[in-house]
Amino acid sequence: MHFLVQTKSYPDEALESYLLRLARDNSYNGYSELADILWQWLAEQDNELEGALPLALSKVDVYHARQASSFRIRALKLVAQLADVNAGDILALAWRRSNFKFGNLAAVSRNELAIPLELLRTDNIPVCIKCLSESSHIPFYWHLKPYKACHKHKSQLITRCKECYDLIDYRASEAFLECVCGCKITNSEQLNDADFKIAIALASSNSQKIVGLISWFAKVKQLDVSDADFNCAFVDYFNTWPESLTTELDLLTNNARLKQLNPFNKTKFSSVYGDLIRDGQIAATSNRKNKVIDEIISYFVELVDSNPKAKHPNIGDLLLCTFDAAVLLNTTTEQVYRLHQEAFLNCAYSQKKHEQLRADSHVFYLRQVIELQQAFAAEKPLTKKQFIAPW
Ligand SMILES: [Zn+2]
Ligand SMILES: [Zn+2]
Secondary structure, X not given: OOXXXXXXXXXXXXXXHHHHHHHHHOOOOOHHHHHHHHHHHHHHHOHHHOOOOOOOHHHOOHHHHHHHHXXXXXXXXXXHHHHOOOHHHHHOOOOEEEEEEEOOEEEEEEOOEEEEHHHEOOOXXXXXXHHHHHOOOOEHHHHEOOOOEEOOOOEEOEOEOOOOOOEOOHHHHOOOOEOOOOOEOOOOOOOOHHHHHHHHHHHOOOOHHHHHHHHHHHHHOOOOOOOOOHHHHHHHHHHOOOHHHHHHHHHHHHHHHHHOOOOHHHOEHHHHHOOHHHHHHHHOOOOOOOHXXXXXXXXXXXXXXXXXXXXXXXHHHOEEEHHHHHHHOOOXXXXXXXXXXXXXXXXXXXXXXXXXXXXXXXXEEHHHHHHHHHHHOOOOOOOOOOOOOOO
8 A cells, every 4th residue: 555645744734634635635535534444454564553543533643542652653654654754754743642741731742842731622623714725734733722813814713614603623524624514614703912912922932931821821710711812811911920910919918817817827828829839830831940930939938028937927937738848949749858857847747756748738837948949049940959958
């Protein structure tokens, strides 16, 4: 078996788009017809590969394959061989699961870019007609939920079919300019400025800087990235960054003072600020920078400074759990235990002999953690720092 037409991929193309073009160029009705034939052929070459390429285009990307992703890669290499193209060029189009995580969110990566998996569109892929008329392929960034306007043509992407009002998805219709109902996709809506700004950022080499921030903002504001006004809210919030965050934190601080029931040195940090630190981890970039955590740290540095240790406990004496302490110290929970054992950090309660501290037990003073953070991290840390203590 061999394909007669050699289809070259575009560097920014989505894998599904390439496979659909490969099928069409070689006179198949679409991807599913090709996949049907490949299924049998792959199984003959290597019995482990039976079913390694799914029949549905929307399920073909590598990250869908989970444990079987190595078989999926092997199958795609064979497809590249049949098409007489460089396998590396085809594999570079795929999103793969990454070891990196955005806080507790799973990540996928493609070339140099890592994004939270939740930012990939699942049931629709909007399009720009002008782009498709210039070059008939789907760029990968159309698959990103926050990418809603075309950064090249300054026009809103087309999301719905004007005939059946269904969401557009070329992976379902197996045609770039046709809805599943068979109608041609036509004209778009009014350009949204915020969507345009975000589109430019996502298509640039700086996209890494905002993907984590987008998921973080969606989580803390409990918004859906797909909502029409999400990008607008996001842009507004970051236009006044970091005041937007510090104003919110000031409000929580003042509320805690007003509603205080227990002395602050017996109050959990999380009962005042919730999951602030845990959620902040979502805003990470794959090179371990985190704008949100940096801002949170500088907020609490100032809070502790302006509330010095006194006879009566104050807001600087709140209790942090080990997990949050580790994030603020830019280290692991194991290192926090070690800092405790080495008397760098006091524990708020006396422990029983051999008692293990749990990651979620609130035992460390915010003040001490912040002071230690300042002592160790004079310069902004780029990588997860191991504390090198003098022992
Ligand atoms: Zn366009
Ligand atoms: Zn339709």
